[in-house]
Amino acid sequence: MCPNVPSSQVDFTYVNSATGAKFVLDHFIVSHNVFNGVSRYVVLHDGDNLSDHHPVQLELCIDVEYSTCCKAQPSPRPAWHRAGELHLQRYREHLQNELLMRVEILTEALACRTFNCSDHLDDLKVYYAAFMKALASSANACIPAWKKKAMAGWSEHVADWKEKAIFWHSMWLSGGQVHGGWLHAIMLETRAEYKRVSRWVVRNQEKLVAGCMADTLCENRSRDLWSEIKQEKDSNCRQSNVINGAVGSHDSCQVFNETYKSLYQSVPSSESELNILYEELKAGIRDKCQSGAC
Ligand SMILES: [Zn+2]
Numbered sequence: 001m002c003p004n005v006p007s008s009q010v011d012f013t014y015v016n017s018a019t020g021a022k023f024v025l026d027h028f029i030v031s032h033n034v035f036n037g038v039s040r041y042v043v044l045h046d047g048d049n050l051s052d053h054h055p056v057q058l059e060l061c062i063d064v065e066y067s068t069c070c071k072a073q074p075s076p077r078p079a080w081h082r083a084g085e086l087h088l089q090r091y092r093e094h095l096q097n098e099l100l101m102r103v104e105i106l107t108e109a110l111a112c113r114t115f116n117c118s119d120h121l122d123d124l125k126v127y128y129a130a131f132m133k134a135l136a137s138s139a140n141a142c143i144p145a146w147k148k149k150a151m152a153g154w155s156e157h158v159a160d161w162k163e164k165a166i167f168w169h170s171m172w173l174s175g176g177q178v179h180g181g182w183l184h185a186i187m188l189e190t191r192a193e194y195k196r197v198s199r200w201v202v203r204n205q206e207k208l209v210a211g212c213m214a215d216t217l218c219e220n221r222s223r224d225l226w227s228e229i230k231q232e233k234d235s236n237c238r239q240s241n242v243i244n245g246a247v248g249s250h251d252s253c254q255v256f257n258e259t260y261k262s263l264y265q266s267v268p269s270s271e272s273e274l275n276i277l278y279e280e281l282k283a284g285i286r287d288k289c290q291s292g293a294c
Contacts, residue, residue, distance in 0.1 A: 037062035
């Protein structure tokens with residue numbers, strides 16, 4: 001408990017207003033690894049505090065690593081299924097220009113046949129990055145992007161009321177914006193209903209999305225079902241910024257790189273090791289067969 005820390009300046013945290021008796025009733029409780037990091041522990045005897053308990057304040061001085069949970073950057077994704085012949089033609093031309101302008105053909109590196117050649121590795125990385133950039137920028141420039149899907153239930157429940165509200169509002173405007181009277185009453189009524197229904201749809205998104213999924217399942221529209229699921233998944237997509245102590249996307253990639261490298265190399269691959277394994281297996285099979293246990 002924090003009153004035991006050397007830097008504690010807490011005299012009392014509670015005063016009985018009838019008797020004037022003072023006690024230390026309010027505490028911070030911290031774990032052992034934080035205990036030594038308490039740099040200041042005080043009580044605030046403020047004049048404007050109407051409670052008979054006084055607030056305690058704790059300051060910590062410990063090294064922490066921030067784990068910012070960043071949302072995946074929404075980048076415009078090309079919707080290839082929406083691309084027509086004209087889009088594809090423009091894409092081909094754009095890509096051709098991009099490749100000519102930005103990608104240098106590294107003849108020597110591309111012709112090199114040395115496996116895992118370290119001399120050309122950096123060149124090939126640059127070449128690959130330039131190639132991918134050309135593909136991405138051409139697709140962004142020429143292929144229609146994915147449209148943000150409207151809220152579930154919006155077209156069924158809200159669209160009509162929105163149209164009505166806009167219509168009666170424009171009627172009321174063109175009628176001279178008279179307050180009172182039937183036109184004003186209809187305008188207010190349709191607007192109120194539009195507002196009510198749109199709020200209901202926003203509040204009930206989860207149920208409406210689940211309903212859409214159930215409908216697509218019942219009607220056996222598997223393609224629509226997967227697009228609904230994908231949308232649900234995308235909306236909750238978050239990326240951790242810290243993995244195994246590595247901070248940021250670059251360092252996190254290195255962690256995966258190292259892990260997979262050691263994973264793939266955990267199986268013996270040298271000829272001598274494989275020969276030993278082969279002999280062991282052969283001896284095992286022979287023993288089993290000779291003893292009739294095969
Ligand atoms: Zn090489």
